[in-house]
Amino acid sequence: MRLSVAAAVATFCAAILLHPLFEGGAWFWGSFGAVLTVLAASAISGRLSLPAWAAGLLSLAGLGIFLTAAFAGDKAWALVVPTRGSVAELAGLLGTGWADIQRFAAPVPGDNPGIALLTTGGVGIIAVAVDLLAARLRRAALAGLPMLALATVPATILVEPIAWWAFIIAALGFTGLLVADGRERVGHWGRAVLVRRTRAATMPAPHESADTRGLRLSGKRIGFAAIALAVTLPAFLPPLEPVSFFTFGVGGSGSGGKGNSIEIPNPIANLKGQLDLPEPRTVLTYTNNDDVPRYLRIYSLDIFTGEEFTMTKPTGTPENRVENGLLPPPPGLGGGVEQVSVVTTIQVSDDVRKMEFLPLPYPPREVRADGDWRADESTLMVFSTRDNATGLRYEVATSDPQPTAQQLRSAPRPQRGPESVESRYLRLPDDFPADIRELAHTTVEGADTDYDRAMKLQEFFTETGDFRYDLRTQGHSTSALRDFLLSSKVGYCEQFASSMAVMARAIGIPARVAIGYTGGKKAGDQWVVGTNDSHSWPELYFEGVGWLPFEPTPAGSAGQGSAQVPLYARPQPTPAATSTSPTPGSTARGEDLPPGQEAGRNPRELDDREARLGNTGLPPEESTPLIVNIGIGLAVLVLLLLVPAGVRLVTRSRRVRALSWKVTAPADELTARVVAGDHPSVAAAWAELDDVLYDYGMAREPSETPRRLAQRLAQQYEFDAGAAAALSSIAATVERALFARDPGEIGPLGKDLRLVRRALAATVTRGRRIRAALLPPSTLRRMRSMGEGLLDGFDRLEGIRLRRPAR
Structure with missing residues (x-):
């Protein structure tokens, strides 16, 4: 019975590692009930001396009865006996829970019945495996493998490391299981005698068994010392630079500046999950020196597979750390375009999880953020393989291009070549549908320049094409793209952005898809960006200007109310319109700026000429001298x-x-x-x-x-x-x-x-x-005595018997 109890405690201690994945405590109590059910089944198996295979089946049967009573009791006979209806109900909940887990980002709602069923059942199955290995097969060490599965789930999903207190609880649970197993084995040698550790030596009576406290004490000391070292030692170790031996991490400094790349989640699935949340949540807040809202880009998707846009894994060399100063220059941006220098301060919410890419206005020129953040040279995405942006406060300096329609009309075609922008961002699958290509050419018929063609594409989605915004869409396949463009004409921002980018490529304009957030809403002296501001938009390339955002999502769309069309992409700009409407992805003209502020000049008194050339950055940071930091350490x-x-x-x-x-x-x-x-x-x-x-x-x-x-x-x-x-x-x-x-x-x-x-x-x-x-050795002696007193407490717990031994 001791091993069954230890196995149940160890399993539940390991299940506590799942806490960052959920909101609420429904998963906690469900898992607790599942572990207790398995413990009760194990106690019955031990009383009846059932073989291991029968004990495992009995535990699974007990777990099934518990899940039926907890999640499908109204369809069961007498609330607990499974029936055809209850099995169908559980199967439906499992399917719903699996779909919800794919849709939601952690932390997921813990009171969701489907998610709660998946969690409770999973913890219960692990409890059965741990009990079978530890209590029936007497392989307590192997029982750590199922518990390790509980630790790998949050370690795989979440960016931040496992909480130290949760790790200690889980480690203590497994150590307790090993101690219980060791005591069972030592007990076969004879009756163990628990003797309190005192200054006076105490010997057992001649008729009693040998005292095994030294053996148990050494094992406990090793276990507790290992746990303490595992928790405290990493805090004193310096971070190490990833090397090329591994297949993860960031790029090294090899030839060509290429290296290993970061594994990223599906940006489109993440976008859809945030827009599907029942209630908006604050993602970040920001302020800038001209108080104009800006799109904040996270991902840049450059590969169209025929079904959806994906991204080339970004690479970042040590030279491209943001702490080194200016980022690589924006691709394609020349000196003949007016640029406005802006400094933006962004504060990410503490509730945000798994944000390994920084939301930034484009194009960033300098970023100041704590941690190992690096810029991808071709897209200027800023990412990290070690840190995450949860609760991070950072600054970014941008030089926003302010092109005129005439400049965009006169922009030359990009140079052709295997490594050119055109070859990478014009690529379409060989089986790309001919009717979509024909639709693209028909839509831009009569336009003489790439800029005019881009404007006709944008107007097709926002005005002339009778498209409608709705989140209730499914699929990213070619058939779904054809259905969206030719039939249903109903979708959300991702469909609009991807479709315009695909059609732009079909007519010869380099295009990609950006995913991030719109400018949000003004609240007091700052802009607030929520999950409902998640957005996707196309970026088109113009030689001499670089990448510019367009806005094909229909205006006033539900959930996209903060989406706005840039000044250069508005069909008929008027002085009245440009003086009242802010632009996404670029700053306002001089008439949009607050009184007393000049265009191309910010309150930090940056040189106007440097601002127009894009050679601006953040003001010098007053950092603590190295000698002072060494002295403090x-x-x-x-x-x-x-x-x-x-x-x-x-x-x-x-x-x-x-x-x-x-x-x-x-x-x-x-x-x-x-x-x-x-x-x-x-x-x-x-x-x-x-x-x-x-x-x-x-x-x-x-x-x-x-x-x-x-x-x-x-x-x-x-x-x-x-x-x-x-x-x-x-x-x-x-x-x-x-x-x-x-x-x-x-x-x-x-x-x-x-x-x-x-x-x-x-x-x-x-x-x-x-x-x-x-x-002083006398003080160290007292510290050792305190540790031995703690181990004495475990000895007393081990001495507790659940029933009186037979005489």
């Missing part, structure tokens, strides 16, 4: 090393205060069982003398009386008359307090103790005195 290390010395000083000062007290008691108030603790000055003097002896390596023998100790020290170290008399006085006072019926008046012992301490210090080397002051 050394000071912290010294303080940690001086903790035992500080504890020793506090203890000594407390005892010194007690040495000045006098204790006088009548004879009729004392008995023969008086202890030194009843006299504060005596107890303090004796404890301090004992610690001084231990610190100087002169520990008192357990069999020595106070008088015998005084005689030995005086003779062995040749004390002078004063020191010998002081030591004899302390010894006589201690004996009198311990054994005399009437100890009489006990005066202050401080002076005698000081004489003895000086005499003892004179007999040892200077190194011993320094060690006694900085790293």
Whole structure:
């Protein structure tokens, strides 16, 4: 029974690792009930002495009954007995839960019935496996493999590491299972005798079994030490640079600047999941120096597979760390286009999970963020393989291009070649439907320039094509694209952005799809961006200007109310319109700026010429000098090393205060069982003398009386008359307090103790005195005693019996 209980506790401790994946506690109680059910089935199996295979089947049957009662009781017979209807109900919930897990991002709603069923059933199955391996097959170490599956789920899904307290709980649960298994094995040698660890040696009676406490104590010390090292050691290790031996991480500094790349989630699925949330959640807030909202791009998708847009895995060399200064220049952006310099401060919400790419206005020129963030040279996406943006506050400087329609009309076609922009961003599958290609050419018929063609494509989706916004769409295949463009004409931002990008490629304009957030809504002095502001838009390439966003999603769409058309992409801009409507992805013209602020100049007094050339960045950061950081680190290390010395000083000062007290008691108030603790000055003097002896390596023998100790020290170290008399006085006072019926008046012992301490210090080397002051062995001995006391508590728990043993 002990192993069954230990297996259940270990499983539930490991299940606590799942807590960051859920909101609410429904999953917790469901998992708890499943583990208890498996424990009850294991107890029945043990009572009936069933074979291992039968015990496993009984546990699975019990788990099935629990799941039926908890999730399909209204369709079961007597609320617990499974029926055809209850099985169908559970199967439907499993399908719904699986679909919801694919749709939601962590943390998922814990009160969702389908998700709760999946979690409860999964934890229950792991509990069955752990119980079968540990309690039936007696393979407790192998039982750690099913529990490891519970740890890999959050480690795989979440960016941030497992919480230290959750790891400790899970590790303690597994250690307890190993201890219980070891005790069962040792118990086969004979009856284990639990003996409290005291200063006096205690031997078992001749008829009792050998004491195995040393074996158990060593195992526990190893287990607890391993857990402590696993939690604390990583905090003191410096971060290591990924090397090319591994297939994960960021690019190294090999030839061509290419290297390993980051594994990323599906951006489109993540976008759809955020838009499907029942209630919007705040993702981030931001402020900038011209108070104009901007699109914040996260991903840049450049590959069209024929079914959907995906992205080439970004690479970032160590030279492209954002901490190194300016990012690589924006592809295609020349010096003949007006640019407006903007500094934006972004604060990501603490509730955001798994954000490995920074939301940034395009094109970023400099980013200041804590952590190892790097820029992909071709797309300027900023990402990290070690850090995540949860709760991160960072700054980004951008130089937004402000092209005119005439500049875009006169932009030359991109140069052709295998490595050119055109070859990468014009690529379409060989089986690309001819009717969609024909639709693209028909839509832009009559347009003479790429800019005019892009405008006709945008107008096709927003005005002339009778398209409608709706989130209730499915599929990304070619048939779904054809249905969206030629038949249903109903979709959400991802369909509009992908379709315009595909049609742009079909007519010869390099195009890609961006995924991120719109500018959000103004709240006070900042802009607030929520999950409902998740958005996708196409970016088209113009030589000399670079990548520019367009907006094909119909205006005023539900859930996309903050989507706006850029100034250069508006069919008939008027002074009135440009003075009141902010632009996405680029800043406003001079007439849009607040009074007193010039176009192309920000409040940080950046040079106007540098602003137009894009050579702007964030203001210098006042960082702490390296020598100061080293000094702070050394000071912290010294303080940690001086903790035992500080504890020793506090203890000594407390005892010194007690040495000045006098204790006088009548004879009729004392008995023969008086202890030194009843006299504060005596107890303090004796404890301090004992610690001084231990610190100087002169520990008192357990069999020595106070008088015998005084005689030995005086003779062995040749004390002078004063020191010998002081030591004899302390010894006589201690004996009198311990054994005399009437100890009489006990005066202050401080002076005698000081004489003895000086005499003892004179007999040892200077190194011993320094060690006694900085790293006192007496304090370390107390710390070890506290640890042994904790292990004693586990011994007492092990001694608890659930039932009285048979006589």
